[in-house]
Amino acid sequence: MWIIKIGGSLLGAPELSRWLEVIVKYSNGDIIIVPGGGLFADAVREVQQLTNINDAVAHQLALMAMDQFGLLLASMNAGLVTASSELEIAELGWQHRAMVWLPSQMILADHSVPKNWQVTSDSISAWLANKLGAEQLMIVKSKPLIPYQKKQSNPPQQLVDDELIDGQLINYISGKKYQTWLLNKVEYSIFEQGFNLKNLQRSGLEIHTNC
Numbered sequence: 001m002w003i004i005k006i007g008g009s010l011l012g013a014p015e016l017s018r019w020l021e022v023i024v025k026y027s028n029g030d031i032i033i034v035p036g037g038g039l040f041a042d043a044v045r046e047v048q049q050l051t052n053i054n055d056a057v058a059h060q061l062a063l064m065a066m067d068q069f070g071l072l073l074a075s076m077n078a079g080l081v082t083a084s085s086e087l088e089i090a091e092l093g094w095q096h097r098a099m100v101w102l103p104s105q106m107i108l109a110d111h112s113v114p115k116n117w118q119v120t121s122d123s124i125s126a127w128l129a130n131k132l133g134a135e136q137l138m139i140v141k142s143k144p145l146i147p148y149q150k151k152q153s154n155p156p157q158q159l160v161d162d163e164l165i166d167g168q169l170i171n172y173i174s175g176k177k178y179q180t181w182l183l184n185k186v187e188y189s190i191f192e193q194g195f196n197l198k199n200l201q202r203s204g205l206e207i208h209t210n211c
Helices: 016-028 037-050 055-076 085-092 103-110 121-132 156-161 170-175 187-190 197-203
Strands: 003-004 032-034 080-083 098-101 134-141 177-185
Touching: 003 016, 003 037, 003 121, 016 032, 016 187, 032 055, 032 121, 032 170, 037 055, 037 103, 037 170, 055 080, 055 098, 055 103, 055 121, 080 085, 085 098, 103 121, 121 134, 121 170, 134 197, 156 170, 177 187, 187 197
Parallel strands: 003 032, 003 134, 032 098, 080 098, 134 177
Antiparallel strands: none
16 A cells, blocks of 8 residues: 655645546555645644644644645545545445545544644654555655755654654654655656556655664
8 A cells, every 4th residue: 555645735736636647547446645734734823823722723623624635636636535534445445446535533533643733744644654554655745855865865854854754754654664755746757657666766765764
């Protein structure tokens, strides 16, 4: 199973629809999109500043913001369906469907997940990868990755400091069997002939937690 987190920063970018197209084309029930928060999550941050609601409430609203972006993604391609529970994921997997996960129901039921802004959609995608025993986790960003791809190693803390990943992601992926990758939004092109690990290894930026 491949978990692909689509950042909210892709909203409005032409690459977004291309990602959805290749996922729908090649999914055999084994690819799940995790939506970012994007503008919807930004609205929650603004509301928190205006009202001083606590982080726990803001966390709940931010998860619902991810749901909203997920519903939007599903509406952009008729081949996508949404799933909110493990049962729905399993059933849609048996039907060989391409899925967009709406995270609020499952995350709110897990009280071990910190209820603050330190946990963003990056970490939530890793939470799902852990839950489902995924083989690959891909996090798609709008920020350029070329400076990092040219380096032989990129300490995870540097990626956090540069705001490429959230600070909790490393805790979620450390010691896991699956590989975690950062990709730029233009790199949908490496999957135009199918989801191939060799191409992913050639173009993706792997996050090594033992750096």
